[in-house]
Amino acid sequence: xxxxxxxxxxxxxxxxxxxxxxxxxxxxxxxxxxxxxxxxxxxxxxxxxxxxxxxxxxxxxxxxxxxxxxxxxxxxxxxxxxxxxxxxxxxxxxxxxxxxxxxxxxxxxxxxxxxxxxxxxxxxxxxxxxxxxxxxxxxxxxxxxxxxxxxxxxxxxxxxxxxxxxxxxxxxxxxxxxxxxxxxxxxxxxxxxxxxxxxxxxxxxxxxxxxxxxxxxxxxxxxxxxxxxxxxxx
Numbered sequence: 001x002x003x004x005x006x007x008x009x010x011x012x013x014x015x016x017x018x019x020x021x022x023x024x025x026x027x028x029x030x031x032x033x034x035x036x037x038x039x040x041x042x043x044x045x046x047x048x049x050x051x052x053x054x055x056x057x058x059x060x061x062x063x064x065x066x067x068x069x070x071x072x073x074x075x076x077x078x079x080x081x082x083x084x085x086x087x088x089x090x091x092x093x094x095x096x097x098x099x100x101x102x103x104x105x106x107x108x109x110x111x112x113x114x115x116x117x118x119x120x121x122x123x124x125x126x127x128x129x130x131x132x133x134x135x136x137x138x139x140x141x142x143x144x145x146x147x148x149x150x151x152x153x154x155x156x157x158x159x160x161x162x163x164x165x166x167x168x169x170x171x172x173x174x175x176x177x178x179x180x181x182x183x184x185x186x187x188x189x190x191x192x193x194x195x196x197x198x199x200x201x202x203x204x205x206x207x208x209x210x211x212x213x214x215x216x217x218x219x220x221x222x223x224x225x226x227x228x229x230x231x232x233x234x
Contacts (some may be wrong), residue, residue, distance in 0.1 A: 004185040009058035015123040017182035019085035024201030038168035040103035051097040059096040093130030117146035
């Protein structure tokens with residue numbers, strides 16, 4: 001079973017959603033049969049790659065035009081929700097940044113079997129450590145943290161490789177009608193939008209898994225002879 005997750009590194013609810021999804025995987029007995037593919041989505045592609053000089057709070061106030069009371073309330077709620085999910089949100093340190101290069105890094109890591117690790121490292125770097133996840137050196141350091149070759153990762157980041165893959169993800173999201181993240185597509189049958197509670201993920205995964213199992217329509221006489229582990233019946 002395949003789960004595709006559209007996400008952006010700069011989205012706090014994507015981080016919470018990731019944690020809830022992972023908790024759901026721990027509560028099912030077929031988690032090792034699930035393939036996860038991370039897909040790119042950009043909340044604000046107009047941001048500079050070097051990052052804004054303002055704080056996330058000022059960015060929301062000035063560029064997004066959100067009222068101060070709404071921003072402060074949202075940040076307080078995020079702090080509490082994050083703590084419950086095991087996340088240490090430090091929103092006053094988070095640097096608003098163009099995440100395109102970070103998405104290229106995710107594709108690179110995913111090709112090396114390190115997609116989940118890359119997502120976690122990027123979220124933590126952005127939301128907890130206050131690092132610029134658009135900076136090549138920062139991303140190269142994160143590559144080393146998750147077990148990839150730092151020099152090779154840096155050499156990749158200095159090119160435009162995998163840019164088309166990032167753009168393809170973004171265009172696919174538009175085609176599927178995905179306008180916000182996180183968005184989880186389960187086996188191309190179900191869509192789960194937002195950082196839903198753990199139980200929602202558990203129930204959705206179980207339903208999709210059951211529907212994916214082969215089913216047979218029985219034909220013939222049910223009383224016909226057959227054998228099983230306990231013996232034969234006539």
